Amino acid sequence: MLSSIRSLTRALPAKAAAPGLVSAMRHYAIPPMTVKKDPRADKWDSEVFNVMDVPMAETHERVLKGGRDLFPKLTESFGGVKKIGVIGWGSQGPAQAQNLRDSLEGTDITVTVGLREGSSSMKLAEEVGFSKENGTLGEMYDVIRESDLVCLLISDAAVAHEYPKVFENLKKGATLGLSHGFLLGHLKNTGDSFPKDTNVIMVAPKGVGASVRRLYEQGKSVNGAGINASFAVEQDADGKATDIALAWSVALGSPFTFYTTMDSEFKSDIFGERCILLGGVHGMIECLFRKYVSDGMSKEDAFKQTSECITGPLTETISHRGIDQVYHHLIKSDEDKVAFKKAYTASYGPSRDIVEECYDDVACGNEIKSVINAGDRHDRFPMCKIDVTETWKVGAKVRAARDGSFVVNPTTAGVYCAMMMAQIDTLLDRGHCYSEVANESVIEAVDSLNPFMHARGVAYMVDSCSVTARLGSRKWAPRFDYILTEQCLPVLDENKSADEKLFDDFLNHRIHAVMKTCGEMRPSVDIAVV
Template sequence: MATLYFGGVAEQVVTREEFTLEHAREVLKDEVVAIIGYGVQGPGQALNLRDNGITVIVGQRKNSKSWDKAIHDGFVPGKTLFEIEAALILGTIICYLLSDAAQIEYWPKVKKHLTSGKALYFSHGFGITFNTHTGIVPPSDVDVFLVAPKGSGTSLRRMFLENRGLNSSYALYQDATGRGRERVVALGIAIGSGYLFETDFKKEVYSDLVGERGTLMGAILGLFAAQYEVLRKNGHSPSEAFNETIEELTQSLMPLVSENGMDWMYANCSTTAQRGALDWWKRFRDVNLPLFEALYESVTTGQEAQQVIDSNSKSDYRIRLEAELSALRESEMWQAGKTVRSLRPENN
């Protein structure tokens, strides 16, 4: 492990320098990694593992869109692509990457095939942390751990192909074999992580659910919508409102923040922008702080978990979801965004 300092706080992380890909291959040389589910995280992790020389099979519902996608990605039915239960039998490390609702549904089948010495791998702490809701309680004679990439499976794959790494957290919940830690770190390296930082299942799911509902998706969309609406109400065109709200942020500013930090951005903008940002950011923090505190409480008490399970288990969930997504997609703001994106130079 390497010791790094984050704002003066020392933290132990694993990098690809001290835990090399060659070592990861050695640790995993006798394993069959079964990717159960080929939806959000499955493709990126499976393809990166395969490209890094790890033995990988995919378990997926036959004749589904994800089954067809796995075939398109080069997995071969009967050789490296199987129905879920067959993959569970063959795998020594079971990567349980189905949706949270599907994990509950398939858990009895999964548990049946978790024989002694196998490993159960997650990329999300939901099923274990909220096991009173999910019923997911692993046998005591298997390793249980997670690697959670800090981004989508699409980003994980894209950055891998660019010879970059997406940072990931990892956690060891149960070490039945005495090899749990080296197995999970090897997997974290082999899926293409930039570096790995240690957490536990509760902290992973708490931070993840807060992040998804907060600055990663929910809060940022809310801020976008509020600013866009104010600009439009005051006579600004859709193009101007979208560019000032979203396009400049995502295309110009955020890449620079990613490269250099927000402090650099503040130091390298106009004095007018600098003064305004310094005057207003604490006001936005103070307004949002109680909301984030309420969100964190909702997550840690299990209220969010129960809401997710209740909603996703309803028979008409997909229909209602599509209606909500359609309303978002057809809103003026995101229709304006579609037009703005089409006018980018790379699209012409």
Template sequence: MATINFGGVEEQVITREEFPLSKALETLKNDTIAIIGYGVQGPGQSLNLKDNGFNVIVGQRKGGKSWDKAVADGWVPGETLFEIEEACEKATIIQYLLSDAGQIASWPTVKKHLTPGKTLYFSHGFGVTYHEQTGIVPPKDIDVILVAPKGSGTSLRRLFLAGEGLNSSYAIYQDATGKAKEKVVSLGIGVGSGYLFETNFEKEVFSDLTGERGILMGALAGLFEAQYNVLRKNGHSPSEAFNETVEELTQSLMPLVAENGMDWMYANTSVTAQRGALDWKGKFRDATTPVFEKLYDEVSSGREAARVIKEGSKPDYREKLEEELKEIRESELWLTGAEVRKLRPKA
């Protein structure tokens, strides 16, 4: 492990220097890894593991779009691609990467193949943390671990192919064999993590749900709409409102923050922008902190999980979701965005 000082707080992280790929391969040389689910994380993690030299198979319901995608990605039915139950039977390590709703539905099938000494792997702490709602309670005689890449499976794969990595958290919920730590780190390195930092299942899901509903998606989308609407209300054109709200942020400023930090971005903008941003930053922080505190309370109490499970299990959920997404897609804000994207210069 490497000890890193994060703003005055020391943390231990694991990189490929301390735990090289060769060690990961040696650790799991006798294991068969089954990727159960080929949706958000399944493709990226399975392909990265395969390309890194691990023994990987995929389990997916036959006949669906995800099965066809797996075939298109090179997984061979009857050789490396199987129905979920057969893949679970063959595996020593089951990477349970179905959606949260999918995990609940498939748990009885998967659980019966969790024989003593096997390993159950998650990339999200939802199912285990909220076990009273999900019914997911792993047997006591298996290892239960987690590697959670901090981004989409698409980003994980793209960065892997570029020779880079996506940072991941890791956790051990149950160490029945005494080898869970070596397994989880090996898998974290194998799926293409940039570095690994330790957490637990509860903290992972609390931070993840807060982030998704907050700055990563919910808050960001809400702020986009609020600023765009105010600009339009005051007579600014759709193009001007969109560029000042979304385009400049995503195409210019956020890359600077990602590369060098917020202070560097401030230092490299005009005095007018610097002064205004610094003066208004606190107002937005103070206005939104109560919302984030309420959000975290809903997540940590389990109420948010209960609501999601209830809504996600309704038979018409997909139809209602499409209606909601259509409303966003066909709003003036995002119709403008579609046209702006077309006008970006091509390389």
């Protein structure tokens, strides 16, 4: 991964803790248990594709291995779908429209982009080959009325306002496709429901749209390169919904497709991007950067030992070897191992506190309401910039001067792994299946998002994502910064040893076996961010 990133980024312009914390940490140490999961997770099947069962810790899950060798089966799997309408041109729209079009080339299935008449996105769609003249570009509701599969990829706030009209304009027998469970969460808040006798499916790529397109293009000569996806069937009106969803995922270039539910996906996705994927890592870097400067480091070294450490050696190690291998493989000296353990046990409790709160706010619908409210304010109050602090100003200089070498800071590594594990444990406690936990807490971070921050900084990473993710990151990053500053840093400054019980829980955690399985399914091509 780093070799491809380095070559591109160089060219870019310029435990012992306080007594109260110990008890809290031990309270959060997750006991051995069997993860609850939807019984359909290992029973679903396909009439077209050969699915496989893979071990996930003490259980197993059924997945579909994708690849370009499956493209000849797409017409059969899509069934009677002759026109796919991709509605929207935000984070996912451009990637999904182009990937679907390229994968279905030579078939009788047409991919048409639907946008608001007069939208500035019309020109962007035309620039990549969609046009009104050849019937592949049109007004959004015209496209919805004509499509057999409607991939509704407009912003979440827009979905909340437009869904009644979308439902009204679906033609009889059409399948409604979503790439996020946000609408289901909103319908739960309002007491509404999807139209009866309509297939409702979801295919959710485990990466931002730019990654979905970039890896698809990089993998054109490598079978199985791309971004993994999860799929869900919320309603199956005609018995064809599963295969349509799988065809959609394969056509996007997903190397592996995992089962989930729409309810589970919106909770894990909205939650994850506010935590380790975006908001959490941003707040962590700001906190540790200030600490290291206060401890006497130069600002340049402080950035190298926070952001550069995370997006460089930590990302590469976790991506290719697993989370536990940061301690076993990346951290070399006995002294650094002690520092890693202390940082891990000092930061797990505070991290777990904040991620539990975040999950609850997502699950009860508060974060969904927050996104909709913010959408109503956008015209008057645009989102703030997030890379104007000293941290990111220094970071731009450091990236411009890179020489290919990176520093492994054991404290940064310990805090990062603790926050990642706190998110993992919260999701497992709430009954999410292993594949979803791994994808939403680990794989999306190291294989899709961190490379964007590595290339151009935190704003490039966050603002390549959906509006929902961008809003959530801005809201929760300061909370992570604050809780780490208030509860983690004072413990790190004390001359006490680590909480051995909590650290043993980390070393023996079942997620490591899961990540080993996921590693065997890892795409063979690392993303190169341009």
